[in-house]
Amino acid sequence: MAVSTFSRGLKLNPRKHATEGKPTETAPFPKQVVIPVNQHFGAPNKALVAVGDRVKRGQCIADGAADGLMTVPVHASISGTVKKIEPRLQQNNTEGLCIIIEAGEEEPKQNDIELMPPLDPFSCPKEEALKRIRDAGITGMGGAAFPAHVKLNPPPDKIIDLIIADGAECEPYLTTDEAVISGKPRLLVTGLAAIMKITGVKRAIIGMEDNKASLVPALEKEIALNEYITAHSLDVTVRLCKTLYPQGGEKMLIKALANREVPSGGLPLDSGCIVQNVGTLTAIAEAFTLGKPLVDRDLTVSGGACKTPKNICVPVGTLIGDLPETFMKIDYDRLRKIVFGGPMMGNAVPFAAVPVQKNTSGIIFLTSGETKICDEGTCIRCGRCIRNCACRLSPVIINIALESGDMEEAVRAGLMDCVECGSCSFVCPAGIKLVQRFRVGKQRLKMIKSAAQHAASQEKV
Ligand code: SF4
Numbered sequence: 001m002a003v004s005t006f007s008r009g010l011k012l013n014p015r016k017h018a019t020e021g022k023p024t025e026t027a028p029f030p031k032q033v034v035i036p037v038n039q040h041f042g043a044p045n046k047a048l049v050a051v052g053d054r055v056k057r058g059q060c061i062a063d064g065a066a067d068g069l070m071t072v073p074v075h076a077s078i079s080g081t082v083k084k085i086e087p088r089l090q091q092n093n094t095e096g097l098c099i100i101i102e103a104g105e106e107e108p109k110q111n112d113i114e115l116m117p118p119l120d121p122f123s124c125p126k127e128e129a130l131k132r133i134r135d136a137g138i139t140g141m142g143g144a145a146f147p148a149h150v151k152l153n154p155p156p157d158k159i160i161d162l163i164i165a166d167g168a169e170c171e172p173y174l175t176t177d178e179a180v181i182s183g184k185p186r187l188l189v190t191g192l193a194a195i196m197k198i199t200g201v202k203r204a205i206i207g208m209e210d211n212k213a214s215l216v217p218a219l220e221k222e223i224a225l226n227e228y229i230t231a232h233s234l235d236v237t238v239r240l241c242k243t244l245y246p247q248g249g250e251k252m253l254i255k256a257l258a259n260r261e262v263p264s265g266g267l268p269l270d271s272g273c274i275v276q277n278v279g280t281l282t283a284i285a286e287a288f289t290l291g292k293p294l295v296d297r298d299l300t301v302s303g304g305a306c307k308t309p310k311n312i313c314v315p316v317g318t319l320i321g322d323l324p325e326t327f328m329k330i331d332y333d334r335l336r337k338i339v340f341g342g343p344m345m346g347n348a349v350p351f352a353a354v355p356v357q358k359n360t361s362g363i364i365f366l367t368s369g370e371t372k373i374c375d376e377g378t379c380i381r382c383g384r385c386i387r388n389c390a391c392r393l394s395p396v397i398i399n400i401a402l403e404s405g406d407m408e409e410a411v412r413a414g415l416m417d418c419v420e421c422g423s424c425s426f427v428c429p430a431g432i433k434l435v436q437r438f439r440v441g442k443q444r445l446k447m448i449k450s451a452a453q454h455a456a457s458q459e460k461v
């Protein structure tokens with residue numbers, strides 16, 4: 001099988017050995033969960049329950065405005081009583097409103113769940129299928145948490161002719177996508193077929209790195225067995241990409257698998273593609289076949305300070321520190337840094353009591369030997385950041401523009417095209433925190449834009 005790739009990219013130490021090839025283990029149910037009210041990219045939700053309410057696993061507990069296109073509901077992930085509704089630290093290192101549910105005396109159970117009636121995505125109208133995906137609370141599970149029902153309903157002027165199932169897991173340590181592909185190939189292919197029906201797209205590629213070549217035959221078998229794919233002669237293939245960082249980024253995967261460029265400032269749909277993470281596809285399949293909302297999350301827990309590295313399935317809102325030590329043991333003496341997500345793109349958090357969210361792909365407990373901590377030096381104009389940027393940007397130029405407060409120049413140099421992969425920071429010999437500055441720069445730009453919009457609306461009044 002030919003192996004595709006994009007230009008540039010880093011060959012990182014994968015550090016996946018501790019969990020590679022391990023199936024996902026269902027964790028003992030926690031006695032409490034801390035569920036963020038907002039777990040999606042878009043307009044805010046509000047809590048639909050009050051302190052003291054009894055809730056059932058699967059019950060909707062937060063949602064946005066009924067006509068809010070960019071909102072995604074949130075469901076209780078264990079049955080119990082709402083004990084508090086208050087701000088808590090979240091994985092992005094900011095405080096956000098959370099609903100804290102305690103199970104009480106009863107032993108919480110996985111099958112004690114409020115389900116929707118199953119729905120056949122292959123015979124129901126498109127609007128009904130999209131509504132089901134929204135009602136099930138499905139966001140992109142690969143990182144950005146974009147509402148899945150919005151991604152699957154592009155504007156009519158955008159012609160989509162390719163769906164890519166993203167199984168490229170390029171971050172070190174993480175193996176949860178691999179566990180999903182090997183453990184749930186039928187669900188994955190069912191979810192893919194369902195979104196092909198919803199979007200009317202007739203071609204799809206399941207893409208993953210060449211270190212997962214052994215998983216190809218099982219996927220190809222499921223594709224051949226899928227009734228919708230065979231009955232409609234859909235073109236669904238499995239393709240391998242080089243094991244390079246950041247191969248799992250949407251832009252890189254589209255380049256590698258379709259040889260298309262996402263235009264500057266554009267989205268995958270501007271190059272005719274929809275990209276969905278493999279975990280999202282299995283959640284979509286379960287929303288139709290079981291009527292199950294997104295209340296559980298598969299993730300990798302690993303790192304040198306984790307004594308029991310494994311791929312696990314937990315209710316959304318679980319605090320990893322609440323799991324019994326017989327299942328998950330952290331060596332707090334050796335722990336230096338906790339990262340939610342992968343070490344390249346993830347966020348470091350100050351303590352472990354931060355809840356798992358719908359888009360938490362991993363929690364990595366790092367020792368000092370695994371953490372590069374150095375003082376920032378001065379740029380020596382070596383150009384390594386430029387040579388290693390997979391988006392072909394000039395990070396050093398963006399950084400200079402941001403340092404001098406010239407936002408226009410930063411945007412001209414590509415600030416908004418940066419996918420925040422962190423490769424530039426990783427290779428910078430001066431230890432300059434480039435990607436961190438770019439994240440702050442983007443936030444600043446957003447605030448400047450919304451202040452300008454506000455001022456313009458005030459003038460009209
Ligand atoms: S500028 Fe952005 S896209 Fe380029 S290497 Fe740095 S973080 Fe990655």
Ligand code: SF4
Pocket residue numbers: 378379380381382383384385386395396427428429430431432
């Ligand atoms: S890699 Fe670092 S030192 Fe080298 S040019 Fe880029 S910012 Fe400067």
